[in-house]
Amino acid sequence: MSRNFELMQRAGKLLEIELPSPGDAKSNPSIALPIPPAFSPTLVPHVAEKWVAGRAGARLTVDQISHEESQKLIQNIFLAGAQEPPHVVVFAGIDHGNGCTRICAQAAETLQETFRGTICLVEANFRSPSMRHLFGVTNHCGLTDALLGEGPMKAYATPLRKSNIQLMTCGSLVLNSHVLLNSERLRNRFDELRNEFDYVVVDAPPLTRYSDAIALGKAADGLVLVLEANATRKEAAVRVSDHLRVSQIRVLGAVLNKRTLPIPERLYRRL
Numbered sequence: 001m002s003r004n005f006e007l008m009q010r011a012g013k014l015l016e017i018e019l020p021s022p023g024d025a026k027s028n029p030s031i032a033l034p035i036p037p038a039f040s041p042t043l044v045p046h047v048a049e050k051w052v053a054g055r056a057g058a059r060l061t062v063d064q065i066s067h068e069e070s071q072k073l074i075q076n077i078f079l080a081g082a083q084e085p086p087h088v089v090v091f092a093g094i095d096h097g098n099g100c101t102r103i104c105a106q107a108a109e110t111l112q113e114t115f116r117g118t119i120c121l122v123e124a125n126f127r128s129p130s131m132r133h134l135f136g137v138t139n140h141c142g143l144t145d146a147l148l149g150e151g152p153m154k155a156y157a158t159p160l161r162k163s164n165i166q167l168m169t170c171g172s173l174v175l176n177s178h179v180l181l182n183s184e185r186l187r188n189r190f191d192e193l194r195n196e197f198d199y200v201v202v203d204a205p206p207l208t209r210y211s212d213a214i215a216l217g218k219a220a221d222g223l224v225l226v227l228e229a230n231a232t233r234k235e236a237a238v239r240v241s242d243h244l245r246v247s248q249i250r251v252l253g254a255v256l257n258k259r260t261l262p263i264p265e266r267l268y269r270r271l
Contacts, residue, residue, distance in 0.1 A: 070110040077224060077252050078111060078199065086221035086252060088194050090124075092204040092213035093226040094236050099257045100226040101125065104203040105134050107224075112164050117198030120157055122168045124216055126177040127205040129170040135160055142171025146189055147180045153192045166197070181215040190219040207240045214247050222250035228257050 078085060091107065093100035108121040123131035124143055132139050137158050146156040146168070157166035180186060193200045202220060204213035217223040223244065227237065244251055 066106075067110070070106055071114065073253070073255065074107060074110050074114055077107075079114065084221075086250075087198065088190060088200040088202070088220040089252060090202040090204050090213060090216045090220045090223045091226060091255075092217070092223055093206045093228075094232045094240055095208050095228070096128070096206045098206070098226045098228040098232065100206070101130050101203050102134070103226055103255055103257060104201055105131060108165055108201040109163070111199055111201065115199065116164065118196075119165045120153075120168055120193055120197040120200045121160075121165055122193070122200060122202040123170045124181070124202050124212070125205045126170050126173065126181075126212070127210060131203050132167065132169045135167055137167055137169060139169045139171065142169035144171035144174050144177060144180060146171065147183070147185050148174075153189060153196050178210070178212060178215075181212050186215065187219045207243070208236050214243065214249065217244070217249035218247065222252040224252050225254040226257055227254060 077089065091100055091104035105121065108119055112119050121131070122143060123129055125131070126144070129139070137160070140158075141156055143156070146153055149156075153168070154166065156171070157168040159166050174180070190200075200220075202216055204216050204223075207213050207225075213223065225240070241251070
């Protein structure tokens with residue numbers, strides 16, 4: 001288990017996240033999850049205003065707060081000076097609709113603002129691919145084509161305008177995509193990505209519905225969980241965490257999306 005994850009576990013005890021229990025609308029059990037400096041691209045405006053008002057001399061918009069939180073996430077995951085910093089990282093939501101694809105894309109964009117090296121953003125969500133729509137890229141060929149074909153991995157990625165990011169879409173949809181993700185071929189191709197790019201950021205399907213993220217996590221250097229405040233259930237989060245631990249997948253952190261309250265600075269300091 002990484003030092004970063006242990007620190008997050010310790011700090012997580014200071015904060016409880018409300019997670020609705022299934023089948024019981026009156027019950028709102030909470031779970032102390034290991035949360036790194038939080039990233040909330042959808043922090044609601046009135047909460048953001050109160051948060052900004054409490055920061056002397058600060059005049060920040062919701063987008064600026066979101067960008068600031070994203071920078072903290074990138075700093076802790078990729079650039080914290082760990083002995084073995086991750087270069088290939090998978091982002092996976094607990095459930096469908098947690099906002100994983102947008103968070104993954106924003107993480108890659110923030111990383112390219114901070115780092116001048118090459119970045120590959122991989123759309124590995126074959127179940128409901130939407131990454132290419134965020135950037136207006138056509139799905140000519142991509143990850144599945146790279147797994148089935150030959151040639152350098154860069155040949156299957158599309159450079160995005162005005163950035164050092166290349167987007168590898170999911171590629172041609174195939175019936176046995178889960179077989180491809182659990183193959184030795186995937187691990188070999190991910191090793192090639194690691195050699196061809198400085199950083200690789202991977203968007204994966206939700207963990208409670210499919211095993212794809214587990215296969216991707218084993219081929220990567222670690223995984224970042226995406227949870228939705230007041231929507232992700234305690235039982236699902238615990239079950240996923242146990243599964244990742246048993247699968248020996250390195251959990252690099254967790255993103256609490258759509259939260260309605262800012263995480264206190266004292267929690268950041270403890271991280």
